[in-house]
Amino acid sequence: MPVVTIDTIKGTISKEAKLEMIKRVSEVVAEIEARPNPKENMLPFVYCIVREIDWGDFANNGVPITPELLGAVKNGIVHIAMKQP
Numbered sequence: 415m416p417v418v419t420i421d422t423i424k425g426t427i428s429k430e431a432k433l434e435m436i437k438r439v440s441e442v443v444a445e446i447e448a449r450p451n452p453k454e455n456m457l458p459f460v461y462c463i464v465r466e467i468d469w470g471d472f473a474n475n476g477v478p479i480t481p482e483l484l485g486a487v488k489n490g491i492v493h494i495a496m497k498q499p
Contacts, residue, residue, distance in 0.1 A: 415459040415460070415461065416443050416447055416459075416460050416461070417461045417462075417463065418439055418440070418443055418460065418461070418462045418463070419462075419463045419465060420435060420436075420439065420462065420463070420464045420465070421465050421466075421467055421472070422464065422465070422466055422467070423466070423467055423468075423469060423472050423479060423484065424466040424467060424468055424469065425466070426484060432464050435464065436462045436464065439462055440457060440460045440462050441453060441457065443456075443460050444456040444457040444459075444460045447460070469481065
């Protein structure tokens with residue numbers, strides 16, 4: 415039984431987006447795990463956990479993610495991993 419954990423920054427995605435993420439990720443995992451059988455056989459046994467991490471406790475390459483940085487990523491301004499200061 416696969417368990418998928420998704421970590422996201424607190425308050426950055428809506429409840430609807432979380433539910434969509436859980437549904438879609440679960441379907442993909444079930445499809446892969448069940449092969450060559452139908453994904454429906456495995457879907458009831460895929461567990462998906464969404465954890466919301468506080469700002470400042472979520473970092474990339476040692477650099478904490480800020481609201482400004484996340485906004486830049488979502489707008490396509492930042493494309494690569496940041497370098498440590």
